Structure formats: structure tokens, C-alpha cells
Amino acid sequence: MSSWLKSLSLLLLAFLLTHCGYTLQHRLKKDFLNLQGIYVPIMTNESEEIGIERYLTDAMIRHLNTWGQVIVTNKKPGAYELKGFVSASIGPTLQTEVGILGLQSYSRLPIELQVNLSLNLVLIDPATEKTLWSGAFAASRRVPAPVNRTYSFESPSILPAITLSIAESLYPALARDIMRDVHDEMIELFHEGNRTTHF
Numbered sequence: 485m486s487s488w489l490k491s492l493s494l495l496l497l498a499f500l501l502t503h504c505g506y507t508l509q510h511r512l513k514k515d516f517l518n519l520q521g522i523y524v525p526i527m528t529n530e531s532e533e534i535g536i537e538r539y540l541t542d543a544m545i546r547h548l549n550t551w552g553q554v555i556v557t558n559k560k561p562g563a564y565e566l567k568g569f570v571s572a573s574i575g576p577t578l579q580t581e582v583g584i585l586g587l588q589s590y591s592r593l594p595i596e597l598q599v600n601l602s603l604n605l606v607l608i609d610p611a612t613e614k615t616l617w618s619g620a621f622a623a624s625r626r627v628p629a630p631v632n633r634t635y636s637f638e639s640p641s642i643l644p645a646i647t648l649s650i651a652e653s654l655y656p657a658l659a660r661d662i663m664r665d666v667h668d669e670m671i672e673l674f675h676e677g678n679r680t681t682h683f
Contacts, residue, residue: 512553513672515607515616518564522559522607524548525566533648536572536655540603543659544568544666551667564616566645569604574651577626599651601658602625605666619669623661 503526515521524545529537548554557563578596600622607617627650 489512511672513617513670516554516564518555518561518562520562520564521555522548522566523557523559523563524566524568525559527570528604529571530569531571531573533572533574533651535652536570536601537568539655539659540568540570540601540662543663547663547667554670562611564664565608567608569584569606571602572651573600574598574648575600575631595629596626597629597650598624598626599645599654599658601655601662603662603666619666621662621665621669623658623665625632625658626653 527537527541527544529535545556549555559565575598576596577598594615601624602620602622604620605618606615608615629650
């Protein structure tokens with residue numbers, strides 16, 4: 485299920501429960517409750533796309549600080565560690581016809597690109613080396629590729645640079661998409677209210 489569909493489903497559920505006499509609330513799962521806080525080190529990049537670990541690490545820390553229910557701390561005794569392993573991939577989903585722009589018959593340019601970002605998180609208690617929680621998350625977006633600006637038959641080296649630029653422009657949005665899913669996994673939903681209220 486895509487992240488936007490999951491978010492829409494939760495909003496609809498909240499609306500229905502509220503109008504049936506329920507108040508939908510959330511609380512942090514017990515695995516994340518630690519008075520010493522949680523330390524988020526720079527994530528490990530497991531792909532060849534440079535810099536994605538910083539996008540995800542910054543997004544994670546910013547989200548936790550904004551949300552306010554998790555104490556984000558520096559590495560210190562008693563603090564849990566939330567380790568992340570990230571990867572990205574970029575690939576064409578549509579390509580030009582053979583021979584366009586004077587290209588050789590074996591060369592085609594991408595018309596549309598798909599950028600994929602994935603994150604695996606592991607919450608560890610360093611004192612016991614026990615894994616308290618783990619989760620896998622992913623997000624992707626498709627964007628048009630600027631075929632009229634590539635002209636790779638004249639300058640083949642420019643295509644990777646443009647592709648990288650497109651991908652980098654999407655990383656912040658993809659990171660935000662993933663953080664919404666991470667948030668959903670870190671909380672548990674509950675409701676309160678009476679069962680006799682009419683719609």
C-alpha cells in the first residue's frame with residue numbers, strides 16, 4: 485500500500501471513529517520509551533548514490549524533534565541507538581524511439597525516470613546489544629526526463645549529470661514520505677469514548 489493511501493485510510497478511520505463517539509489517539513510504542521533518549525548516528529549508505537545518508541539522517545532527526553515524543557540525544561550511556569541503512573536507485577521507465585535526435589540505433593534516451601529510496605531502521609540497546617525494533621520503508625517517484633536538454637549524441641557525459649540532478653531534487657520529498665511511514669510504525673493507535681453515540 486502506498487504511503488498516501490495509508491495516510492488517507494488513517495484519516496478516514498479517524499473521521500469515522502470521531503463521529504461515532506470515539507476519539508482516536510496515539511501513543512509511542514514502549515520500545516521507544518527511554519528517559520535517556522535515542523541517539524541517531526549518520527546512516528549507512530548501501531548504494532552508489534552519494535549523500536543520501538545525510539538526507540535521511542537529517543529528515544529522521546528533524547521529524548523526531550518536531551513530533552516531540554522522542555528524546556533525541558547525543559551518544560551517551562543508557563541511550564538507545566536508531567541505526568539506519570539507506571539505498572537509492574535511479575532508472576528509466578520510458579525511453580525514446582530508436583534514432584531520435586540523431587542517436588545511433590543502439591542508443592535511446594530516457595523520457596521518464598523513477599527514483600527509489602529505501603530505509604531499514606534498527607533500534608538497539610547498546611548495553612545489551614538487543615534489537616528492540618526494526619522496520620523497512622521505501623518511497624519512489626516518477627518524473628519526466630528532459631530529453632530536449634540531454635543531446636547525448638553530442639555530449640554523452642551530460643546525461644548522468646542531469647539524471648543525478650533530477651534524483652537529488654527528489655530526495656527531500658522522498659525522505660518526508662518515508663518519515664510519515666516511520667511515524668506510523670512508531671506509534672500505536674487507540675480510541676476512547678462510548679459505543680452508543682449515533683452517526
